[in-house]
Amino acid sequence: MRPGRLIGKTVLAFAGFMAVFPLLWTALNSLKNNVDIITRVPRVVFTPTLANISYIIGRDSVMTGLYNSVIACGVAVLIGVVLGLPAAYAVARYPNRWAGDIQFFVLSLRFLPPVAVAIPLMVIWLQLGLYDTLAALIVTYSLLTISVIMWLAIPAFQAVPKEVEEAAFVDGYGAYSVFWRIALPVAARSLIGAVAFSFVLVWNEFLIALMLSSSNAKTLPIVASELSQQGMNVPWGILNASVVLLSLPPLLFLGVLSGFLNSVFRQKKT
Amino acid sequence: MPRRSSLPVTFVVPTLVILLILSMVPTLYAIVIALQNRELSSTAYSYVWFSNFVDLFFDRRFLNAVWVSVKWEVVTVVATMAVAIGLGVLMFEVASPRLRNIYCLLFIIPVLLPRVSAAFVWKFAYHPLYGIATYPYRLLTGGLIFDPLSKPATALFAVASVDVWQWGLFFAVIVLKLLETLPPQPIEAARLDHARRWQIHAYVTLPMLKAPLISLMFVKMIESLRSFDLIYVMTRGGPGVATETLDMYAFSQGFIESGKVSYASAMAVLMMIATVITFTMLWKRVQA
Structure with missing residues (x-):
């Protein structure tokens, strides 16, 4: 093997190691007692404990945060699917002179700085008496989910072979049943990827949740970040366990999302 | 496609109306608030028109925040693209198809993590006494x-490294997939001309991928605007104001230090105008 290749392989292996090691180390720390974490030399051999994890799961604030995150993200994604997918299909299949502008408008929503949206919304929700409720969070997140799902679903629908849909029209299907029975199932794989992506995005969202909740509607990221503010006596093990809990749901989508990436680029090839 | 169908209208109009309401109401209201003198502590307010904006231009902390934001944007975008292209090309050159799949899966993991999680993971790792990332230094x-994280000279780069860890590795996967879509003939031709490996990429493959790479950079520029979570968890804008970006400063003015909601909103409005104009112009150029 030439030395260049060897160096290249080493660099790659190191990058692969760097990609996962910090996270694995956090997972390992979540199984440690505080004495095993606060050491100058990192400890690999230790007596594992489940105390941190059971503490996290047993805490009301964490469970409420988990519940809030699941409801807020779940409902917002559902709204995103119901409103975003049909609109994306219409833009993809019935192009008119505004199609480009609509696409740009949807993308431009992503340019808006989150603070610029969160400050006025906080004032608005306060005036409506909806501040610190899940409803307010869901409505705010819907803006995100609808626009992201629409943006990703337009190319997914465009990739469906037109002939399939035209054949269905010839067979007497109406416009709506072509959408339901042909376009949706054929594009399903890419669409699931788009939906999963929007879920990960709102699950990971922090700033808006921080500004729109004070006690009742706190999502899991907010609860986790508050655990770290308990003075100098940081409960490292507990903190590590909460990071692990927070990170698990998005990682469940790893398979779906990498499949989505593959399908996007396979389409480009042909 | 049938010419006359109610589908486009029934499918597009409700969604667009809702999107317009959800986006325009807060945007316009942000401008209204910015022209007032609202504070968190009281419900009374009046219109002060542009005095918040005038104050901003004499606020040295605001000017610092603008500078920090620009630095953050440049550092993260450049480093992400460099890491992505470097690792993408490396995977293309030295990894077997099976290894490529494994690396792709590994490299997607960091970007899926909530920013808060990523920030915590690295905050522990950078801990001066017990951190795993500072351990080699202690050992040597x-x-x-x-x-x-507590030195003004390094804090911004330490936080930026987490952003690059998340996005650079992810984009490396995309660069690899883009390289895989290229036709093999130009690469073969360059090889027959005895071009070196790095020359093939510098002069043949990467120029062929110019358009998608620019789009990728555009996406990263937009995502880099969302630095708040990382900075909030890792440094809170500190040490001093060394990592205080615009959104961090707006947040602390509006909610932590003084509760000057209108002042914070004026900042947010300026940010919004700057980003919308910049990205609209960039987008039109990318599309053209």
Whole structure:
């Protein structure tokens, strides 16, 4: 093997190691007692404990945060699917002179700085008496989910072979049943990827949740970040366990999302 | 496609109306608030028109925040693209198809993590006494202390490294997939001309991928605007104001330090105008 290749392989292996090691180390720390974490030399051999994890799961604030995150993200994604997918299909299949502008408008929503949206919304929700409720969070997140799902679903629908849909029209299907029975199932794989992506995005969202909740509607990221503010006596093990809990749901989508990436680029090839 | 169908209208109009309401109401209201003198502590307010904006231009902390934001944007975008292209090309050159799949899966993991999680993971790792990332330094220097997050000179780069860890590795996967879509003939031709490996990429493959790479950079520029979570968890804008970006400063003015909601909103409005104009112009150029 030439030395260049060897160096290249080493660099790659190191990058692969760097990609996962910090996270694995956090997972390992979540199984440690505080004495095993606060050491100058990192400890690999230790007596594992489940105390941190059971503490996290047993805490009301964490469970409420988990519940809030699941409801807020779940409902917002559902709204995103119901409103975003049909609109994306219409833009993809019935192009008119505004199609480009609509696409740009949807993308431009992503340019808006989150603070610029969160400050006025906080004032608005306060005036409506909806501040610190899940409803307010869901409505705010819907803006995100609808626009992201629409943006990703337009190319997914465009990739469906037109002939399939035209054949269905010839067979007497109406416009709506072509959408339901042909376009949706054929594009399903890419669409699931788009939906999963929007879920990960709102699950990971922090700033808006921080500004729109004070006690009742706190999502899991907010609860986790508050655990770290308990003075100098940081409960490292507990903190590590909460990071692990927070990170698990998005990682469940790893398979779906990498499949989505593959399908996007396979389409480009042909 | 049938010419006359109610589908486009029934499918597009409700969604667009809702999107317009959800986006325009807060945007316009942000401008209204910015022209007032609202504070969190009281419900009374009046219109002060542009005095918040005038104050901003004499606020040295605001000007610092603009500078920090620009630095953050440049550092993260450049480093992400460099890491992505470097690792993408490396995977293309030296990894077997099976290894490529494994690396792709590994490299997607960091970007899926909530920013809060990523920030915590690295905050522990950078801990001067117990961190795993500072351990090699302690080992080599015999126990000297290196605290990257509390030095003004290194704090921004330490936080930026987490952003690059998340996005650079992810984009490396995309660069690899883009390289895989290229036709093999130009690469073969360059090889027959005895071009070196790096020359093939510098002069043949990467120029062929110019358009998608620019789009990728555009996406990263937009995502880099969302630095708040990382900075909030890792440094809170500190040490001093060394990592205080615009959104961090707006947040602390509006909610932590003084509760000057209108002042914070004026900042947010300026940010919004700057980003919308910049990205609209960039987008039109990318599309053209």
